[in-house]
Amino acid sequence: MKKAKGLSLALTLLLLNPTNPVYAAPNDEDELPLYEVFEIYYLLQENHLSKPSEKQLVQGALTGVSAKVKEVKNVTLEVPETDDTLEELSNRLTEWKEAQKLDYKKMGTWAVDGMVKTLNDPFTDYYDNRDIKQFQNAIDDEYVGFGIRFRLYDGNIMVKEIVDKSPASRADIKPGDYLMNADGESMMGKTLEEAYEYLAGTIGTSSTLTMYRPSTKQIKKLTMTRMPLEVREATGARFVGSNIGYIKLDTFGDDAGQQFMEEMNKLEQSKQPIKGLVVDLRDNGGGYLHAAYDIASLFMEDGLLMYTTDRNKVEVETWIHNGRPVNYPVRILVNEGTASASELLSGALLDNGIAKLVGSHTYGKGIAQVTIPAGSGGLKITVNQYFTPKHIVVQKVGLEPEIKAADDVAQVIRALSSLGTKQYTISQAVIDEVTINGVKFPLIEPLFKSDAKGIYIRTATLATLSGKSDEKLTGYTLLTKTNTPANVTVTKVKNTYTLTYKQQ
Secondary structure, eight states, rough: OOOSSOOOOOOOOOOOOOOOOOGOOSSGGGGGGHHHHHHHHHHHHHHTOOOHHHHHHHHHHHHHHHHHHHHHOOOOOOOOTTOOOOHHHHHHHHHHHHTTTTOOOHHHHHHHHHHHTTTOOOTEEEHHHHHHHHHHHHHHEEEEEEEEEEEEEEEEEEEEOOTSSSSGGGGOOOOEEEEEEEETTTTTTOHHHHHHHHHHHHHHTTEEEEEEEEETTEEEEEEOOOOEEESSSSEEETTSSEEEEEEEEBOOTTHHHHHHHHHHHHHHHSSSSSSSEEOOOTTTTOBOOOHHHHTTTTTTEEEEEEEOOTTTTOOOEEEEEEOOOSSOOEEEEOOOOOOOHHHHHHHHHTTTTEEEEEEOOOOOOOOOEEEEETTTEEEEEEEEEOOTTTBBBBBTTTTSSEOOOSSSSHHHHHHHTTTOOOOEEEEEEEEEEEETTTTTOSSSOOOOETTTTTEEEHHHHHHHHHTSTTTOOOEEEOTEEEEEETEEEEEEEETTEEEEEEEO
């Protein structure tokens, strides 16, 4: 069966106790996979947000099996339109199994895949116990892997940064490279969550990744071995020359709330308490609901976190009580990779008047899943849709920032400017990292370049420094006396570029 897709919000769900006689566990262990099909059928029919019909799931299961039999045996199995009950599903699968000498386990896999496909929901899937553990570890940033963080860029899976002391740090992989293929599976059109799931595996196993480097137009195949990696979910810093703090959150895992609080305490309880905070949720694909709840409670004493509706349109309010309020302005950095729990937290702090969003339009995942033990693995199933406190729809819509900026460096500059920062020192010593007022940020592409003609800067960043919009601006601009703002100075000493800016 396919690997799980996407990161889920942890909610509570009562498990079913189906009484249909077809659902009864078989005496023959060989037929156990067929029993699992019925179990997953009931979980989907009685819990999925879309309320799938019996006929929909039965036809999907049969179509899934028929398609795979055609693929592996070149035999066409007709799917009668009249087969629309669970009993008819059982009879038809038994008939096909005997006639084609099929394996019940494989049939079960194909049938479940067929049912799930009818939902048109990339966030609902069935996966085995090994994939469940990898899925949970990926959320908690305690995982086995290669040490690559990705982002979505023009529909591609692009390397954003490399984890220190990881297999990727020892390979020829750089920020800005595209992941084209993983072990023969194309990554084109995949979501970030799908890419991470395809790359998951056990310690000591290897995969061959096909990478494309746009700067040199090179395609490389790299084989790497997975190793255990532990990456902190929340990291903090302070911008030099101002009392503005910075916290970056990579995922909403089990430790996210605790680590976020630790970073806030460091910033708030220092000799010079912060007077503003920038929270970086860019390329954060989400995670657990309780983590978003815990972090939101660090910003508000009492307030509405979200509304959720179930398959019957029953609306429930989720409130935060006995939290702690902040007494300084907050800016949240977002982009097209900001999804799920990241959008939930952003929408809650925005609607409660606590924060403003800075950056580009968010992903648009406003549905929540639960993971239920099922068969020999688990079923991750969509059970709720959520809305912001002002009833803003997130699903397939996303959130629109109040302060817009498309360029990643420009996003930081605009966030700081909105908090009163008037001076900047921006330096680049290596092509994949920039330092803005003492805080380091990974780069997909260099901020500066140079040749015999002089120094170039990203056109979008220069527009922001000139007080203009950076939207739809790409490429680089050669800095000249005529196009360089009077309050901007750029120098290069050896391989280090330094830009200084002072608002007039």
